[in-house]
Amino acid sequence: MNDMTVPPADPMRAIAERVAALPADKRRQFLAQLDAKGISAQRLPIVPASRDGDLPLSHAQRRLWLLWQLEPESTAYHITGGLRLSGSLDPAALQAALDGLVARHEALRTVFPKAEGEPRQRILPPASLDLARIDLSAVPEAGRQARFDEVSAADARRTFDLAAGPLLRATLVTLAADEHVLLLTLHHIVADGWSLDLLVEDLARGYDDHRSGRPQQAASGIQYADYAVWQRQLMEAGEGERLLASWLDRLGPAQPVLELPADRPRPSEPSWRGDTVAFDLPDDLSTSLRALAQQQGATLFMVLLAGFSVLLRRLGGQDELRVGVPVANRQRQDVEAVIGCFVNTQVLPVRVDGRADFRSLLAAVRDTALAAQSHQALPFERLVEALNPERSLSRNPLFQAMMQHGRRRDAVALRLGDVRAETLARPGGSAQFDLSLTTAEDEAGRISAELDFATELFDRSTVERWRDSFLRLLQQAVAHPDRPLARLDLQTDADRQRLSQWNATDVTYEPVPTVLSLIERQARATPEAEALVFGAERLSYAELDRRTNRLAQALASR
Numbered sequence: 001m002n003d004m005t006v007p008p009a010d011p012m013r014a015i016a017e018r019v020a021a022l023p024a025d026k027r028r029q030f031l032a033q034l035d036a037k038g039i040s041a042q043r044l045p046i047v048p049a050s051r052d053g054d055l056p057l058s059h060a061q062r063r064l065w066l067l068w069q070l071e072p073e074s075t076a077y078h079i080t081g082g083l084r085l086s087g088s089l090d091p092a093a094l095q096a097a098l099d100g101l102v103a104r105h106e107a108l109r110t111v112f113p114k115a116e117g118e119p120r121q122r123i124l125p126p127a128s129l130d131l132a133r134i135d136l137s138a139v140p141e142a143g144r145q146a147r148f149d150e151v152s153a154a155d156a157r158r159t160f161d162l163a164a165g166p167l168l169r170a171t172l173v174t175l176a177a178d179e180h181v182l183l184l185t186l187h188h189i190v191a192d193g194w195s196l197d198l199l200v201e202d203l204a205r206g207y208d209d210h211r212s213g214r215p216q217q218a219a220s221g222i223q224y225a226d227y228a229v230w231q232r233q234l235m236e237a238g239e240g241e242r243l244l245a246s247w248l249d250r251l252g253p254a255q256p257v258l259e260l261p262a263d264r265p266r267p268s269e270p271s272w273r274g275d276t277v278a279f280d281l282p283d284d285l286s287t288s289l290r291a292l293a294q295q296q297g298a299t300l301f302m303v304l305l306a307g308f309s310v311l312l313r314r315l316g317g318q319d320e321l322r323v324g325v326p327v328a329n330r331q332r333q334d335v336e337a338v339i340g341c342f343v344n345t346q347v348l349p350v351r352v353d354g355r356a357d358f359r360s361l362l363a364a365v366r367d368t369a370l371a372a373q374s375h376q377a378l379p380f381e382r383l384v385e386a387l388n389p390e391r392s393l394s395r396n397p398l399f400q401a402m403m404q405h406g407r408r409r410d411a412v413a414l415r416l417g418d419v420r421a422e423t424l425a426r427p428g429g430s431a432q433f434d435l436s437l438t439t440a441e442d443e444a445g446r447i448s449a450e451l452d453f454a455t456e457l458f459d460r461s462t463v464e465r466w467r468d469s470f471l472r473l474l475q476q477a478v479a480h481p482d483r484p485l486a487r488l489d490l491q492t493d494a495d496r497q498r499l500s501q502w503n504a505t506d507v508t509y510e511p512v513p514t515v516l517s518l519i520e521r522q523a524r525a526t527p528e529a530e531a532l533v534f535g536a537e538r539l540s541y542a543e544l545d546r547r548t549n550r551l552a553q554a555l556a557s558r
Helices: 011-021 024-036 059-070 091-104 141-157 193-212 224-251 283-295 300-316 358-373 380-387 460-479 493-502 515-525 541-557
Strands: 078-086 131-135 168-176 179-187 274-280 320-327 344-351 401-407 413-416 419-424 435-441 447-454 530-534 537-540
Touching: 011 024, 011 224, 024 224, 059 224, 059 380, 078 141, 078 193, 091 131, 091 168, 091 193, 091 413, 141 168, 141 179, 179 193, 193 413, 193 419, 224 344, 224 358, 224 380, 274 460, 283 300, 283 460, 300 320, 300 344, 300 358, 300 401, 300 435, 300 460, 320 358, 344 358, 344 380, 435 460, 447 460, 515 530, 515 541, 530 541, 537 541
Parallel strands: 131 168, 320 401, 401 435
Antiparallel strands: 078 179, 078 419, 168 179, 274 447, 320 344, 413 419, 435 447, 530 537
16 A cells, blocks of 8 residues: 555445435434444444534433523522632633633533524634633631632522523632632533533643643534534434333333422422532441442442432332433543533432342342443433423422432642642532432542432431431441341431430420311301312311211221
């Protein structure tokens, strides 16, 4: 072969380009023919879509857009992060790095206007990102952290206009001459947690490039809009129907609603305000959980999900549960470095039978999770549309509790030239679900956890008791994996102390009128007043009292 020989084109890419150019009906036929030959449509590479006009939204983006339409003031879908910067910061280099980010990643300059009644992705030309500046260096040191926390929380609460943008917000807070914090806030419609990590790493490279005089890196070949077009073409061409059939078979027609014991009535229009109870698992418990997972051929996530399911069963009293589990949805190599909303949500059905043991529950959870993983490409939004659960603004559709597990990347150290940068976790103060469990494992094997909860439903003290019960449950499960779940003891020492106080025999309580005594009192006062209506039948208080007395006598005689 001489140097002038042209290498053959990638045949899979050629097929993908041909598929993208076909009309929808022809595309479906063509992909069916490929499937008959053993070529899965999901193996086709993503090819750039035309930029001649606005582009369609991905399924996840469309759902987030609809939620924003319903509640434009909600902050439940804000992604917050930041960098603590120590050293002599170059503001010009930081601005250049931010501008480079926006230029390289189309998602960060995308807005979502409505055209002919439908939302569309509109990619704006590259422009300089407005970097807000707040100087707190004059605030006395004793109160500076509290003032910063207020600034950070206020920034997280500021809403976005999805139609106008921008959907990335950057604020530089100066704490001292050589100490700054860069606050980053995005709307979930243009990013996910993985994207935030990419953004921070890209920002550090851009800062160094500017300081060194190197040109900014070029944009990658594939952008999020290309993925959105590819996903829609794939789902419309039959792949969505195949995946959906599997999920519908697994979940069935009826979706139970989780009813946790709330401290307050559920509001009809929630604010989605939330709080977090953070805790660490003891090292010996973490080691035992990993050992149990290894014995059962499961992962640590599966063991923790099984334990969380038992807790939900004890709290809500329901055997049939639905637990939401987010997945990164980046199994394709060509989207690993793309900023955008890729994360997908799976709904895992879990049945907790009190007569079964923890080992059996773990085996069932393992099988369910593995099956879900092999069908993870189905957009959650397609599943919601197909199952069509009863809609309510006060509840999330299909599930009310979420569980996620990953590797902990807290306090990742970076360098921006001579400046040391440390990632900063920022609580968003919102809750998308009634209750969420997030667990993370660091390189040393330590497990940290967070219980996020809706503050409109639960007191913090309530969730703290649930935390203690969860830890107790895990300890019982690893110590007695073959004991029936109903016999696992979740009571902590604090629970036993409260029970002993409640059961104290030397406490005198004031008598409380019963419902029956109140009805009797009303029957004496207004015997002919209407007491009960059932269809066409109406009963006075006198008649209701007579009937209840007859029923009581009949029951007593038996």
